[in-house]
Amino acid sequence: MPLKTGRRKAGIAIAGSAALVLAAAAGTTAWHAAGSRQPVGSWHEAPAAAGRTPVAAEQRAGERSDEPTATPSTSPAETPSSEPRLAPESATLSPSTEATTVAPAAGSPERPVESDTAANGRQQVGELVKVSKLLGYLEGKPKKETFKYPGASYVKLHFGKMALAPGDYVTVSDADGTESYRYDAGEPGDRWAMSVTGDTAVLEVHRSSAGEGDDLGVNVDRVARGFSRTEQGRQPEKQLNPPGRTGREESVCGADTSSDAACYKSSDPVAYTKSKAIARLLINGTELCTGWRIGPQNRMLTNNHCFTTTAQAYNTEVWFNYQCAQCGGYDVYQPTKVWGSKVLATDKTYDYTLFSVDKFASVQKYGYLNLDTKRPAKNQELYVPQHPAGEPTRIAGSLGEKAGNCAVANPGYDGYAPGSDVAYYCDTEGGSSGSPVISRATNKVVALHHFGGCPNSGVRGDLLAAKLGKLL
The missing domain is CATH 2.60.120.290 (Spermadhesin, CUB domain)
Structure with a gap:
């Protein structure tokens, strides 16, 4: 079937391996080898x-x-992106x-x-x-x-x-x-x-x-x-804050205890594996949120404040496997990049957007997450895979220690609606919007992160499960 909106026919594939020597000087970028497990x-x-x-x-x-679009909670307007158009300079x-x-x-x-x-x-x-x-x-x-x-x-x-x-x-x-x-x-x-x-x-x-x-x-x-x-x-943090808060609060609560996802590969392989399901969203060419695969079908979830329309999804790059190859290192895996496709549902009050991607088969291997249909209990330990400030995947919340700041502080926190959120002190930054907040007890998503401010908070997973269940 021809492309309905002139979709660009582009993608990326990784071929044969080769090696180059990483330059010794600090601040140098080098690509080492192609392949799914080698830093490139x-x-x-x-x-x-x-x-x-x-x-x-x-x-x-x-x-x-030609996937049918389900009726969204708030219908996405099929209008062109509102990004500013820049007048070209003569050359x-x-x-x-x-x-x-x-x-x-x-x-x-x-x-x-x-x-x-x-x-x-x-x-x-x-x-x-x-x-x-x-x-x-x-x-x-x-x-x-x-x-x-x-x-x-x-x-x-x-x-x-x-x-x-x-x-x-x-x-x-x-x-x-x-x-x-x-x-x-x-x-x-x-x-x-x-x-x-x-x-x-x-x-x-x-x-x-x-x-x-x-x-x-x-x-x-x-x-x-x-x-x-x-x-x-030098960029200011752009996390939203709950209604009524000043915006001056920090979102890294105390010392930053988040670590590269690679740091969890041996010590917490479940968390590391789950982190593969998240993606870096490059929106309008210059802005960032986090998204993640929800369920086994072609479904991605992020925040409504990240984007709301199919036209905006169409211009969003979705990067999977943007992770450091080694704990504390600088080499990263070659990300698999696909385009956003259709917005299937979006809602401002519960701050979610459900969407699909093109070339879904190329990202299925990274796995998916499921929503927890039960409300988490206070003090329940959590972990949050995310792309803070555009960095490769990091995970807040350490296994084997008392949860410290990454635990449920309030299971009925006020977001855009009374009691709509789960509050926690897991470290997040600008770019973390749309990240899954995962229970260590169930390894299911108990919240969709959207607010900074210490406590930080996300929309309750059980509420999202009730609203989105038929679309998953």
């Missing part, structure tokens, strides 16, 4: 020239499933077949670090950069353009136009071509490409035809550049 990336800052292993990557997303390219765009330094007047975003509870993890670059079919127009943003954690291109002759296609790749996404003729423009890891994206037009014309070409009108760790550390 690094999440700390990278210099301009970082070596990578071939992580093959040209995979087309399958056709959109002149010298006649050549290849060009390079290098951004001004982060924090400079031309490119401030802070992005002007509303305090919506989503964590800022990047910024939008205005560009105007045309790869055309006419003589003198480049066929290849390199977008380089030194130190960026990812680069994500937006096509204002993509008009190709039949049989032609474009690719967006990282600097070494080890991560690459393909977009074919016939797919409409005015949409985001999938992000590529690292500070460089290479856009190339591949022509198999002799077609020419003023109306043919590819235009990039803006770029989302992921913050480096230094820049990310």
Whole structure:
């Protein structure tokens, strides 16, 4: 079946293994090996020239499933995303077949670090950069353009136009071509490409035809550049607070006792395995929430304040397996990236959005979580897998110790409705919105995290189970 809304045909696959030596200097990014269990990336800052292993990557997303949409608690409006559109700047390219765009330094007047975003509870993890670059079919127009943003954690291109002759296609790749996404003729423009890891994206037009014309070409009108760790550390926390609270409260309650998910691999294998079901959500190219697979079907759960419509889900990247390879290390596994697909249900009072993803088969291997239909008891121990401040998966709550701050403090806390939440002091940060709060007694989800403020809180799992049961 043809794509209903011109879904980009792109995905990522990991191929044969190879090895490169990790640079010894601190702050260097290197990719070691491809494969499901080998580290292939690094999440700390990278210099301009970082070596990578071939992580093959040209995979087309399958056709959109024609899955029926269930009636939501609050109907999602099928409207385009409300993200601001940036007017492209004029630019002149010298006649050549290849060009390079290098951004001004982060924090400079031309490119401030802070992005002007509303305090919506989503964590800022990047910024939008205005560009105007045309790869055309006419003589003198480049066929290849390199977008380089030194130190960026990812680069994500937006096509204002993509008009190709039949049989032609474009690719967006990282600097070494080890991560690459393909977009074919016939797919409409005015949409985001999938992000590529690292500070460089290479856009190339591949022509198999002799077609020419003023109306043919590819235009990039803006770029989302992921913050480096230094820049990310300067971003204010964007967690929401319960009604009536000042917003000044911390959400890391006391000393931060959360740890990389990899730290739990041996000491708490159940928690480590469960953490695989969560995903990093990159929304509108620059904002972050956490989501997770709920039940065995193609279902994901996050907060209503993360997004509410199918149009917004469609522009959301869902990253699975974005985890450190070793406890306390910097090397990360190559994430499996898929696109959000349809919003199936959403509700502001109970702050949830249930949605599906494209290419579901590629993420089934990461497992799923279930809601606990019973209310947790006070002092019941908890753990929270999450993506705080955009970091690889961390888990709050340690096994083998008294729960300390990661336990149920109040099983009937007031959220947007009286008694709708579970309160706890598990450490969370901006970006943790939408994380599952899991009972150590049952390994089921007792709350959907949405508020910071110490106590932090999440919507009760038993209430969500009652509302969403028929859709799971």
